Amino acid sequence: MFRQLMIPFAAVLVALAGVGGVLLNSDRTQSVVADKHELIDKTPSIQHHTHADLQKTGRRLDEINQVIASRVPQLNGLKPVNANSISQAPWNDPALNDLYEQIRKQRLTLWFPPNDEPFSIWVGNPEKTVDGKKVYQHAEVLEKAVPLINQLPFPVRIWFYGTRDQSNPELGECIEAVSGITKLSGVKFSYCRINERGYQALRKLSELHDLEILHSHLDETALEQIAQMDGLRRLHLHFGKKQIDSALAEKILDLPHLEDFKLYINLAPGRVAPFWNKLSGCSQLVALEVDCGAVKQEVLVKFLKEGDHQKLNKWVIRNVFPKKKLADAFVLAPQLTSLKMPSGSTEDMGYLLDRLARDLPGMTNLTIGWDTGMHLTDEEARTALKQLGSFANLQECHVPVALPDAYALQPLTKLKRLESFYCKGLDLNQETLLLLAQMPALKSLDVKALN
Numbered sequence: 219m220f221r222q223l224m225i226p227f228a229a230v231l232v233a234l235a236g237v238g239g240v241l242l243n244s245d246r247t248q249s250v251v252a253d254k255h256e257l258i259d260k261t262p263s264i265q266h267h268t269h270a271d272l273q274k275t276g277r278r279l280d281e282i283n284q285v286i287a288s289r290v291p292q293l294n295g296l297k298p299v300n301a302n303s304i305s306q307a308p309w310n311d312p313a314l315n316d317l318y319e320q321i322r323k324q325r326l327t328l329w330f331p332p333n334d335e336p337f338s339i340w341v342g343n344p345e346k347t348v349d350g351k352k353v354y355q356h357a358e359v360l361e362k363a364v365p366l367i368n369q370l371p372f373p374v375r376i377w378f379y380g381t382r383d384q385s386n387p388e389l390g391e392c393i394e395a396v397s398g399i400t401k402l403s404g405v406k407f408s409y410c411r412i413n414e415r416g417y418q419a420l421r422k423l424s425e426l427h428d429l430e431i432l433h434s435h436l437d438e439t440a441l442e443q444i445a446q447m448d449g450l451r452r453l454h455l456h457f458g459k460k461q462i463d464s465a466l467a468e469k470i471l472d473l474p475h476l477e478d479f480k481l482y483i484n485l486a487p488g489r490v491a492p493f494w495n496k497l498s499g500c501s502q503l504v505a506l507e508v509d510c511g512a513v514k515q516e517v518l519v520k521f522l523k524e525g526d527h528q529k530l531n532k533w534v535i536r537n538v539f540p541k542k543k544l545a546d547a548f549v550l551a552p553q554l555t556s557l558k559m560p561s562g563s564t565e566d567m568g569y570l571l572d573r574l575a576r577d578l579p580g581m582t583n584l585t586i587g588w589d590t591g592m593h594l595t596d597e598e599a600r601t602a603l604k605q606l607g608s609f610a611n612l613q614e615c616h617v618p619v620a621l622p623d624a625y626a627l628q629p630l631t632k633l634k635r636l637e638s639f640y641c642k643g644l645d646l647n648q649e650t651l652l653l654l655a656q657m658p659a660l661k662s663l664d665v666k667a668l669n
Contacts, residue, residue, distance in 0.1 A: 314370070481509070627654075
């Protein structure tokens with residue numbers, strides 16, 4: 219039976235919960251995992267699969283799980299992954315079901331987050347037909363729903379989605395209705411068209427701390443309004459490829475309380491370095507991800523050396539891999555526990571891992587490159603895995619390593635908080651399973667095959 223279940227070319231996802239618990243998923247495009255317990259999803263969500271598809275996938279993966287459990291007898295007594303955190307979320311209180319249904323009747327969608335994101339009310343394109351013509355009802359729907367939303371006992375984010383198409387209206391008046399929500403945690407726009415009235419309404423939300431505008435209408439006029447929103451702590455903006463005036467872009471950096479900043483913007487090449495120079499003065503930053511054009515190593519080194527980054531905890535670096543000078547400078551951000559960056563040469567990756575292990579041993583999340591980039595192999599791979607074993611708090615790790623042999627995984631068994639990691643060429647066999655079973659927090663893992 220085991221030979222019949224071999225998957226020589228497809229990647230499978232192994233998730234481990236508790237000590238040695240195993241879950242498998244043979245299709246990365248699906249969000250379903252099999253488990254030796256009955257799967258009961260009590261959380262309402264947007265459905266992407268038919269019930270028959272889920273049953274078929276679940277049966278197949280359950281068979282594979284049983285084979286793995288039979289190979290490693292210790293893998294018993296599984297607990298559903300994330301069961302406790304999901305059930306304890308305040309929005310999963312059954313007493314709220316009637317209120318949820320009333321909100322849905324207003325043609326709004328509830329978004330129950332699977333991660334650390336806030337609970338959201340999703341506003342699509344509510345409409346009606348009058349005299350044979352579409353009439354959009356964003357403002358009307360929100361105004362009617364506000365009294366219901368205000369009965370929810372936790373903060374709510376309003377998420378506008380999918381109004382960018384030219385046949386859909388620009389958002390303006392409906393954003394004014396958001397001001398009536400008493401527990402507003404944030405506003406998010408995805409693929410939307412927003413007019414000047416809408417940006418003025420956002421600026422008037424004096425208590426707004428969280429604003430996210432992705433793949434939507436953003437220009438200099440919008441920047442002027444956003445730069446006046448002094449209460450913002452979390453700001454994520456994606457301007458696309460249109461070149462933006464750098465002087466206006468730099469005004470955003472004057473926001474006094476900015477902690478979580480994500481910006482994709484196209485600046486003229488000569489304005490990239492000045493933007494980073496001013497960004498170095500944002501001393502409250504906790505999370506940072508900025509792509510404003512090609513940037514040199516020296517600019518990022520200067521960013522670290524000239525600014526106060528004692529609070530910086532998470533940094534996503536785009537367009538450049540840290541070479542020696544930048545790798546040495548990370549120590550100037552002593553609270554840094556999460557790093558993500560493109561791939562580099564094997565020599566540069568090895569040097570970076572050595573410096574991080576020495577200077578920032580508290581690292582919890584480390585991502586370098588992608589599956590198809592250059593990989594560390596043989597002795598370089600062994601050294602990298604040993605270095606990863608020195609990060610006692612490591613939870614998630616994607617370092618391009620080609621596994622030389624099963625025993626090279628041994629350093630990772632010391633990491634009691636490790637939830638996921640990547641190794642190219644990792645097969646599931648008796649040797650690797652015994653090592654994986656020594657990783658008590660492991661939840662997910664991409665593997666090549668069952669052998």
